[in-house]
Every structure is written in C-alpha cells, then in structure tokens.
Amino acid sequence: MKIAIFGLGYVGAVSGACFAELGHEVIGVDISDAKINLINRGEAPIVEEMIAELTAGAVKLGKLRAMKDAAAAVGETDVSLVSVGTPTGRDGAPDLSYVDHVVEEIGAALRGTAKSHTVVIRSTIPPGSTEQRLAPLLEKAAGEKLGARIHLAFNPEFLREGRSVRDFRQPPFTIIGALSDVAFEQTAALYAGVESEVIRTDPATAESIKLLSNAWHGLKVAFANEAARILKPSQVDVRKALEIFAKDTVLNISPAYLRPGFAFGGSCLPKDLRAMISLADRSQAAAPIMKATLMSNEAQLDAALTAIRACGRRPVTLFGLAFKPGTDDLRESPYVALAEKLIGKGYDLRIVDPFVDASRLMGKNKEFIEREIPHFVDLMARDAEDAVDAAEIIVYGHATGVDKGAILERGVGKILIDLSGDRDLECCGADYKGVAW
Ligand SMILES: NC(=O)c1ccc[n+]([C@@H]2O[C@H](COP(=O)([O-])OP(=O)(O)OC[C@H]3O[C@@H](n4cnc5c(N)ncnc54)[C@H](O)[C@@H]3O)[C@@H](O)[C@H]2O)c1
The missing domain is CATH 3.40.50.720 (NAD(P)-binding Rossmann-like Domain)
Incomplete structure (x- = not known):
C-alpha cells in the first residue's frame, strides 16, 4: 500500500521505517525541514534500537521518503496515518490542535478529487475524539460525508520507546476502531505480515484502551514502588516478593477482578488493605494507592x-x-x-x-x-x-x-x-x- 505518515516523531519515524520494511511505500510528512532532510538522506530523525539501519535500508530501496507538502503526500497515497503530538494542554487535557490541523489538511487535499482514501489516527486522543471531533472536521474540509470514498479509523499505538521496532513487529494486539468496513479493511491491510490479533471495535473503545493501558502501566509502577516503601521496613526484599507475586497468572496478573460492577468486600480484601495501610503508617511511608483503593471502593x-x-x-x-x-x-x-x-x-x-x-x-x-x-x-x-x-x-x-x-x-x-x-x-x-x- 501507499501510506502517508504525518508526524515523524517517535511513532511516525518508527512506523514509517517498519511499514516500509513490510513492503509498503511510505511518504513521511512533517513540518520540520531537519527531519525531512534526515530521512531523505537515509538517516533516522530519532535515536532508537535498529531504526538507523531500517531507515537507511528503506530509503535506499525507494520505499521511504519524506516531504513537507501534505496535499502532494495525500495525492500519492491510499492511507494517511496521523501520528503528530498531542501534548498536555493548559487544562490537563491533551492539546489536539496538531491532529485537527493535519486532519483538515488531509480533508482539503481530498476535496474535489475522485480518490479513495483512509485516514488512520495513531496519535493518542481522548475517547470520542475520532467520531465527534475529527470526523466532522474531515467531512467539512473534504466537503463530503465519510463512508463513500473517504474513511476514518483510530488505531492506537502501543510501542515503548527504546524497543519500539521490536514492539512494532510484535505488538500485544492491533486494535482498529473503524467507522466503516473499508476503514477497518484498509487499516488491517497495513499490518499484513505482523503477527498479532487484530481486534475491531468502535473508535471510542479503541481510544479508551490506549488511555487505560497507560494508566494501568503507571498504576503498576506506582503500586510496585508503594509496595516497596511499605514492606522495606519489614526486611522484605520486595523485588523477590513481586517476582513471585507475578507468577500467579490466575488472580494477580490476569483478567480476574478486571470487571467493572460493584464494590469489593468480604472478609479479606478490605482487611488486608487496612493491614498494608497500618504497616505504612507505622513507618510513615506514603501509601496513597492503598488508601485511595478503599476510597474508590x-x-x-x-x-x-x-x-x-x-x-x-x-x-x-x-x-x-x-x-x-x-x-x-x-x-x-x-x-x-x-x-x-x-x-x-x-x-x-x-x-x-x-x-x-x-x-x-x-x-x-x-x-x-x-x-x-x-x-x-x-x-x-x-x-x-x-x-x-x-x-x-x-x-x-x-x-x-x-x-x-x-x-x-x-x-x-x-x-x-x-x-x-x-x-x-x-x-x-x-x-x-x-x-x-
Ligand atoms: N512516543 C511514544 O512512545 C508513543 C507511544 C504510543 C503513542 N504515542 C502517541 O503518538 C503521538 C505522537 O507521539 P510522538 O512521541 O511520536 O510525538 P513527537 O513529538 O516525537 O512527534 C510529533 C511530530 O509531529 C510533527 N508535527 C507537528 N505538527 C505537524 C503537522 N501539522 N504536520 C506534520 N507533522 C507535524 C512534529 O514536528 C513532530 O516531528 C502522541 O499522541 C503520543 O501520545 C506516543
């Protein structure tokens, strides 16, 4: 397939080189001349394991190039992938202005043409944004309703910086929040050759899974650190304790208990959370997660x-x-x-x-x-x-x-x-x- 990738940062640069490796023809688009020049010289605009070799190889084979001209890139491709930044705005919500701008550029480039095109949002955005915010923007800019020749999907990115090429090749899953069958099929076709389960869902669910994943990862890190603060005074090697703890894939590291519904209770969970809090209080260790767990319940x-x-x-x-x-x-x-x-x-x-x-x-x-x-x-x-x-x-x-x-x-x-x-x-x-x- 022919793919335009908007935003050549960590996500865009890795995706570009990796999609090219899969055999697609990729045009990177960025507002930074420096990044465009680097790619066109065969050099990666970011530092990441394996990315220098992959970029050099893809550019040499003519599978990857970069340009500033959004309309030209859209004109030459079947799919536009949007991976521009969504930094935290003043009110704590992500600033979606870069995504808005790119979606409008793509819509304007498609206006009045006969070409079919699928826009795939890869940037992390809050639930509802694709359907309620970006779809109307794209429709307005293109001057027509989506679903006939222009399609839209949200496809979250789960790569970790430092090992992003490996994560691209072996993602935990490929989630496609598609607004139409064509959007789903076109997005899924990008990943032909990547071994992972492809899950179709609605865009808001896909958007929420990305946020849930990062909130969960943050919670895991903070839980491990909080557990260490609480248990260290008891002479426990928490590294060892958590290693063994994680071997329980039935209850501890599993879907068990991850079902929303009603509060927990019974003779064990509240009592043992209170035991952890009392241990923390004894050594004046901060235990906001343990306390907040009871409050959240x-x-x-x-x-x-x-x-x-x-x-x-x-x-x-x-x-x-x-x-x-x-x-x-x-x-x-x-x-x-x-x-x-x-x-x-x-x-x-x-x-x-x-x-x-x-x-x-x-x-x-x-x-x-x-x-x-x-x-x-x-x-x-x-x-x-x-x-x-x-x-x-x-x-x-x-x-x-x-x-x-x-x-x-x-x-x-x-x-x-x-x-x-x-x-x-x-x-x-x-x-x-x-x-x-
Ligand atoms: N970095 C990660 O590990 C990671 C992982 C998963 C998801 N994400 C999400 O992916 C998105 C991109 O993250 P990133 O770390 O690659 O960001 P980044 O800041 O490294 O890169 C963003 C790029 O977009 C470019 N850009 C801005 N406006 C543009 C425009 N109008 N046209 C073309 N290019 C434009 C910038 O010049 C920059 O090169 C964010 O929403 C982020 O939350 C990031």
Missing part, C-alpha cells in the same frame, strides 16, 4: 446509591446480600452497606438471598445477623417472585439461577439496576441500567 457504593436515587421510584428489592454469590458470608459485604444506606434514606426494601436466609435459619450466621444487622431479618424475602412483583426497582447484585429466572420472567416494566454485569438481564424487558456501564 466507597465511591462505587455511592455511585450505586446515586443511580438508585436518580430513578425517583421505590420500593426496592435487592438481590444478593452476602459479599459474593455462593456464600453466606456477610462480613464487610458491600450489599449490606448498600442496604443500610437505602434504609437510611427511608426506602421500603426487600432482600433476596437464599444462602443468607438459610444460614440464618440454620444458625450459621445467626450471631452476626442478630448482633450487627437484626433489622435485616424482617427484610429478607423468601419468595423471589413475590419480591420482584413488589418492587419498582430491582437492584441485582447476585442471585441463584431460579431467582434470576423470576427477574427475567417478571421484571417487565420495572427498573433493573445491574451491579454484576450479567448480560442476560439486558433483555428481560425491564428498564435496564448498569452502574458501571
């Missing part, structure tokens, strides 16, 4: 309460009281906390949780219930069908298969607030709302 509880209150209806039936399904353990259950808040706000509340109910009858959890939440006894509903019928709002934490069946059958016309992310609930005829999606 509390915020999720408040978000659920806000979502329920925003419905402006009552009474409420809550499905699930134990801290997770399949147990009767009520210790630090966020559902207990939510129920308490609802009672505090004067809600008429019913609670369905057969595990808790059975343990109350069998006496297992009797002591906890009688001591901590005696007022809950009268709220426990035995019959899920009756509890659904009596509710205006159903709050779904968790339920047995039979009780979930009662919601699916009888939930029509009710408001259903899903804290669990159970996709079956979305089509039960209720007015479905998720707290976290």
Whole structure:
C-alpha cells in the first residue's frame, strides 16, 4: 500500500521505517525541514534500537521518503496515518490542535478529487475524539460525508520507546476502531505480515484502551514502588516478593477482578488493605494507592446509591446480600452497606438471598445477623417472585439461577439496576441500567 505518515516523531519515524520494511511505500510528512532532510538522506530523525539501519535500508530501496507538502503526500497515497503530538494542554487535557490541523489538511487535499482514501489516527486522543471531533472536521474540509470514498479509523499505538521496532513487529494486539468496513479493511491491510490479533471495535473503545493501558502501566509502577516503601521496613526484599507475586497468572496478573460492577468486600480484601495501610503508617511511608483503593471502593457504593436515587421510584428489592454469590458470608459485604444506606434514606426494601436466609435459619450466621444487622431479618424475602412483583426497582447484585429466572420472567416494566454485569438481564424487558456501564 501507499501510506502517508504525518508526524515523524517517535511513532511516525518508527512506523514509517517498519511499514516500509513490510513492503509498503511510505511518504513521511512533517513540518520540520531537519527531519525531512534526515530521512531523505537515509538517516533516522530519532535515536532508537535498529531504526538507523531500517531507515537507511528503506530509503535506499525507494520505499521511504519524506516531504513537507501534505496535499502532494495525500495525492500519492491510499492511507494517511496521523501520528503528530498531542501534548498536555493548559487544562490537563491533551492539546489536539496538531491532529485537527493535519486532519483538515488531509480533508482539503481530498476535496474535489475522485480518490479513495483512509485516514488512520495513531496519535493518542481522548475517547470520542475520532467520531465527534475529527470526523466532522474531515467531512467539512473534504466537503463530503465519510463512508463513500473517504474513511476514518483510530488505531492506537502501543510501542515503548527504546524497543519500539521490536514492539512494532510484535505488538500485544492491533486494535482498529473503524467507522466503516473499508476503514477497518484498509487499516488491517497495513499490518499484513505482523503477527498479532487484530481486534475491531468502535473508535471510542479503541481510544479508551490506549488511555487505560497507560494508566494501568503507571498504576503498576506506582503500586510496585508503594509496595516497596511499605514492606522495606519489614526486611522484605520486595523485588523477590513481586517476582513471585507475578507468577500467579490466575488472580494477580490476569483478567480476574478486571470487571467493572460493584464494590469489593468480604472478609479479606478490605482487611488486608487496612493491614498494608497500618504497616505504612507505622513507618510513615506514603501509601496513597492503598488508601485511595478503599476510597474508590466507597465511591462505587455511592455511585450505586446515586443511580438508585436518580430513578425517583421505590420500593426496592435487592438481590444478593452476602459479599459474593455462593456464600453466606456477610462480613464487610458491600450489599449490606448498600442496604443500610437505602434504609437510611427511608426506602421500603426487600432482600433476596437464599444462602443468607438459610444460614440464618440454620444458625450459621445467626450471631452476626442478630448482633450487627437484626433489622435485616424482617427484610429478607423468601419468595423471589413475590419480591420482584413488589418492587419498582430491582437492584441485582447476585442471585441463584431460579431467582434470576423470576427477574427475567417478571421484571417487565420495572427498573433493573445491574451491579454484576450479567448480560442476560439486558433483555428481560425491564428498564435496564448498569452502574458501571
Ligand atoms: N512516543 C511514544 O512512545 C508513543 C507511544 C504510543 C503513542 N504515542 C502517541 O503518538 C503521538 C505522537 O507521539 P510522538 O512521541 O511520536 O510525538 P513527537 O513529538 O516525537 O512527534 C510529533 C511530530 O509531529 C510533527 N508535527 C507537528 N505538527 C505537524 C503537522 N501539522 N504536520 C506534520 N507533522 C507535524 C512534529 O514536528 C513532530 O516531528 C502522541 O499522541 C503520543 O501520545 C506516543
């Protein structure tokens, strides 16, 4: 394919040389004469492992050259890849003016021509930018609607400086947030020869994955450093501890727990976070992540309460009281906390949780219930069908298969607030709302 790459910085220079290596014909575009001259002499405009050799080889073969003239570059190519900078602006949001400008230049270059062209945004931009900001800009500049001959996609870049050529050749995945089938196909075709899963999604999801990834990487670094500050006084070699910790790919380094929904609770997570905070406090080590984790969990509880209150209806039936399904353990259950808040706000509340109910009858959890939440006894509903019928709002934490069946059958016309992310609930005829999606 013939590709124009706008912005010959770290992303653009690496992409240019690597796409040329894959056999594409690449024209780099930049406002910097120095960078253009370097490339045309066969020299890389950045310092990176392998990039000097790749650039020299591609230029020699005639697969890579650079120019300043955006319109000429668009005129000679099938795809424009935008990798200009998006530095932090005054208000903390990224400054998208360079991307805007380039997209307008590309649109203007396409105006009045008959050529088909796909614009691929590679710069990191906030969710919604491609569809809500760049698509209208491109349409306006080109003087026509997208989707006929002009196409637009967002394709995030995951390379790490210092090993960016290796990362280009072996990316974790190739994500394409395409606005049309052609946009997807053209963008995917760029990566023919790169071994990685190609995932098609909508542009806003693709944009958010890039931000999520970097926020997650930052969090991992800060977590490791915070763990070291907290544990060092206990004579722990945290390098060794974290090395072993990372070997758990079932719970620690895995998709486990990475599902938005409701707050965590139970007998272990809050208690052990508090143990870490107390260790930190003992040695006056800063532990903002551990503390903020508890605060963020509390915020999720408040978000659920806000979502329920925003419905402006009552009474409420809550499905699930134990801290997770399949147990009767009520210790630090966020559902207990939510129920308490609802009672505090004067809600008429019913609670369905057969595990808790059975343990109350069998006496297992009797002591906890009688001591901590005696007022809950009268709220426990035995019959899920009756509890659904009596509710205006159903709050779904968790339920047995039979009780979930009662919601699916009888939930029509009710408001259903899903804290669990159970996709079956979305089509039960209720007015479905998720707290976290
Ligand atoms: N550097 C990384 O490791 C990395 C990784 C993934 C994503 N990103 C994202 O990719 C984007 C680019 O990052 P970078 O580090 O390559 O930036 P950079 O600052 O190194 O390069 C940007 C280039 O764009 C050029 N430019 C500015 N306006 C232009 C215009 N109108 N026409 C043509 N060129 C123009 C600049 O001269 C510069 O050469 C950013 O959004 C960044 O967040 C960067």
